[in-house]
Amino acid sequence: MAGLYFHIPFCRRACVYCDFHFSTALDGRERVLAAMRTELERRKAEWDTSPVDNLYFGGGTPSLLAPEEIKGLLDEVHRHGEVAATAEITLEANPDDVTPAALEAWLALGITRISLGTQSFRDERLRWMGRAHDAAQALRSIDLIAKAGFTSWTIDLIYGLPGMTLAEWDEQLTIALEHGMPHLSAYCLTVEPRTALHHQVQKGRVLPADDAQQAEQFEHLVRRMGGAGLVQYEISNFGRPGHFAQHNTSYWKGAPYMGIGPSAHSFDGKVRRWNVANNLRYAQGVEHNGTHWEHEVLTTAQRANEMLLTGLRTMWGVDTALLGLELPAESRAEAERYVAEGLLQWRDTHLVLTARGKNFADRIASDLFILEP
Numbered sequence: 039m040a041g042l043y044f045h046i047p048f049c050r051r052a053c054v055y056c057d058f059h060f061s062t063a064l065d066g067r068e069r070v071l072a073a074m075r076t077e078l079e080r081r082k083a084e085w086d087t088s089p090v091d092n093l094y095f096g097g098g099t100p101s102l103l104a105p106e107e108i109k110g111l112l113d114e115v116h117r118h119g120e121v122a123a124t125a126e127i128t129l130e131a132n133p134d135d136v137t138p139a140a141l142e143a144w145l146a147l148g149i150t151r152i153s154l155g156t157q158s159f160r161d162e163r164l165r166w167m168g169r170a171h172d173a174a175q176a177l178r179s180i181d182l183i184a185k186a187g188f189t190s191w192t193i194d195l196i197y198g199l200p201g202m203t204l205a206e207w208d209e210q211l212t213i214a215l216e217h218g219m220p221h222l223s224a225y226c227l228t229v230e231p232r233t234a235l236h237h238q239v240q241k242g243r244v245l246p247a248d249d250a251q252q253a254e255q256f257e258h259l260v261r262r263m264g265g266a267g268l269v270q271y272e273i274s275n276f277g278r279p280g281h282f283a284q285h286n287t288s289y290w291k292g293a294p295y296m297g298i299g300p301s302a303h304s305f306d307g308k309v310r311r312w313n314v315a316n317n318l319r320y321a322q323g324v325e326h327n328g329t330h331w332e333h334e335v336l337t338t339a340q341r342a343n344e345m346l347l348t349g350l351r352t353m354w355g356v357d358t359a360l361l362g363l364e365l366p367a368e369s370r371a372e373a374e375r376y377v378a379e380g381l382l383q384w385r386d387t388h389l390v391l392t393a394r395g396k397n398f399a400d401r402i403a404s405d406l407f408i409l410e411p
Contacts, residue, residue, distance in 0.1 A: 039085050039119075040288040044074065044111055045299035046097040047317055050134075053168045054238070055196075057230035059301035059315040060098045070317050071107055073324035074299045075114045077313075080327075082118040084296060084306065089122035090115070094285040099155075101131035105143040111298075112147060126189070126284040128153055133171040136179035141186040150189040151283075153223075154179060157196050159213045160206070167196075168234070180217045190281045192221035197259065198252040199227050200244050207255045211262045220281040224259050225274050226252050253397055260393070273351045273396050290348045292341075309335050338362045339408045347403045355390030363408070372405045 048067060049060045093115065095108065108129070115121060128151040129144055136154070144152070156176045158164050164172060171179075183191050193214060197207050214222060229236050229246055238244040247255075260270055268276040272290060275283065288295060297304045301315035311333040314320050323330025336344070342361040349356035358365050365373070373389060376382035381395030381402060389406075391399055 039088070039090055039296055040293035041092040041094065041285050041295040042090055042115060043094045043096060043285070043295060043297040043302055044100070045297065045302040045313075046095060046100040046103060047300045048097065048102050049099045050102065050132075050170045051168050052234065054234040055167065055227060055230065057233050058098065061317055064102070066317055066321070067103075067107075069321045070300065071103075071110065073321040075110060076324050078111070078114050078298050079118060080324075081296065081298075084304075085119045089120040090125060091122050092126040092285040092288065093121070093128070095129045097130060099132055099135070100129050101135035101140070105140075105147060108144075108149075109147055126151055128283070128285055130155065131179075132169075133175040133179035136175075136182055138182060138186075141182060145187060152183050152188055152191040154183060154191065154193045156180070156193040156214075158199075159210055163199060177213075177217070180219065184218060190220055192223055192277075192281075192283065193219050194223045194225065196225055196227050197255040198247045200246060202247060202251070202255070204254060204258060207258060208262070211259065215262070215266050221275070221277040221283065222263065222268065223275050226256065256397065260396075269353070270396075271353045273399055287352075290352050291354075292345055292348065308341070309333055337410060339410050343403075343407045346406050346408075347400070350389065350391055350403045351399055353390070355385065355388040357388050359387040361408075366408055369406045369408055376402055376405075 045059070047060050047070065048064055049062055052060070052062060093112075095111075100108070112127075121127075127149050129149045130153045131140075132155045136152075141152075154176075155169075156179075157167060157169060159173045159176055161173050164176075180193065195210055195214060197210075227235075227247070229239050235244065239246060263270060263276040268278055269282075270276050271282050272286070275286065277283070292305075292307075294306045295304065297311075297313065300313055300317050300320040302313050304311040311331050313331045314323065320330050322328070342363060345361060346356055373382060376395065377384065381392055381398060383390050383392055391402065395402060
């Protein structure tokens, strides 16, 4: 088991773009956390005999939890399995939760990495997104984290916002770099169904950025990060050597992991499982030892296609020798076409996107997909 993921499904506010499972009603928090501890205990038989390499508290907003609540989950982990001495333990945090006392408590719990949901350094953008913090809090929290003594830390930024100019995006990157972050996750805004943003777009209240603007901002991001010495090891993720996210990298490389909590996903190499995305139904299912999840057994072709989709996003690419089956003639022909167009390249048995090919990663991967026999 490479990693453990805890989905903390609580937030102070609903962000306009978010389609992750969360609740702004915090009154059921104790019940959900108790169910998560029970789920972890019941699934201890699924753990490998080797130590867990990484733990990740995501959500939602894990920094909403009191230190004792985080400790309760960590204690359960140590009670039922072994955590590697060098394990990366990440906590997602919002700037409005970051204080010297909170940072000290998280360090004492063994948290080694903070993932800060900054998103923007402009107050008007943060208000539009529905974030609970302002730009001053974002900058202050970065400074506090940088001095606190964590092994690593990262910030999130969003580009491709409605009306965003290249100058605004460059300003955002300059501010981030001036504060010396060792890792950046930069995501292009997408309009997901059933979000407030989707409703605004449908009503004509918001005009999304077009593909050309988003591509220009992405290419500028790559240039700025490369010039600052941050490696683009995944399409949206940039880190200095020694600061690549271990947990997310295990996803992209197809390593097994266990997800605990409402909506959390798990994968053991063959079976993908996901918990119900409803706090009450999840808690009731765990309490009554009922089925609170669904699962599917992946075929060899499905597994290979997942490896293509995630692996091509990384600097390491996809080792076609490890797909579990021979790359069929149709997929190989598509690969050679993209090689000829300068979007893809072979490195021994690895298929790797070129710098230009990263603009079309999902399309290229889907064109290489292997059909079921």
